[in-house]
């Protein structure tokens with residue numbers, strides 16, 4: 001039983017076939033701009049620019065906000081490596097900020113503390129703060145934005161895993177993740193809640209940043225002038241074929257989020273009496289539960305590894321959470337602020353099957369397998 005698999009239906013088939021039959025399979029074609037428009041409407045952003053991957057979207061997003069050689073970028077420590085590889089592509093250095101236990105996302109107190117400390121000591125400040133909304137869980141945005149604004153630092157949101165997640169209280173009530181910072185980035189990799197096979201999206205409300213993003217993702221080609229490229233650009237545009245798939249997935253996003261919510265609610269209820277730490281549930285931060293992840297206590301000498309082996313042995317595709325970035329060899333020299341919460345999530349965390357097409361019977365099997373470990 002897989003952890004999560006794409007949900008591809010009739011609409012996806014129809015749009016992809018239409019792209020193939022129209023001959024517009026490459027990066028010029030009507031589906032790309034339609035996908036961008038619908039996406040911008042869905043999340044409530046002024047502009048959306050489709051990219052070949054989520055990593056490419058973050059790369060361009062950091063460029064838009066002026067990140068270059070020697071700069072520092074503050075970033076979540078507990079996240080997938082795709083969040084920070086683009087920092088290295090630009091010759092910049094990440095500084096990793098630990099998570100809070102309440103949301104598993106970047107800790108607002110640690111972020112504010114390090115920014116305030118540096119400012120008071122006259123030390124350099126980061127060029128950008130990159131906030132990741134992990135596993136479909138929105139970060140606690142109000143104090144994070146306040147800290148960035150106090151020091152005049154733009155925020156990039158890595159919303160690769162949180163398409164469909166929103167805030168429902170506070171100053172950002174009604175807003176989607178990815179639309180509060182200066183730039184937001186999404187991914188449509190095959191494992192995400194909506195997929196284009198591979199793809200990404202940049203969103204922003206800033207007209208100038210949007211047109212620069214469009215320029216940079218298309219080899220910096222100056223329109224209407226014969227082969228003039230006025231800076232070093234990137235071949236990062238999404239193909240029309242992929243956008244066809246994306247358009248169909250976007251039309252079904254509410255269905256997917258609804259399925260994730262149903263699956264999470266049933267797991268929560270089934271595990272309420274077990275010694276597991278269940279996924280964050282915070283009023284005002286409306287997660288999608290893209291992945292349903294729990295933390296396992298060490299009991300009688302048996303911990304997460306034994307739990308994972310038990311589930312995998314029963315054919316259940318559970319998977320450990322990420323090794324935090326401060327523990328990854330390419331970033332071992334980076335400054336880390338905190339680090340214990342990310343280590344703990346890595347050592348004790350795992351995700352359970354939660355494909356949008358998971359059947360009730362299959363979920364029952366997962367629940368019984370989990371309970372049998374603690375029996």
Ligand SMILES: *Cc1c(COP(=O)(O)O)cnc(C)c1O
Pocket residue numbers: 053054055056079080081082083132158160161186187188189198199200
């Ligand atoms: C998937 C992911 C990315 C990268 O997206 P790709 O489309 O795979 O390049 C970046 N950040 C996070 C948090 C992700 O989960």
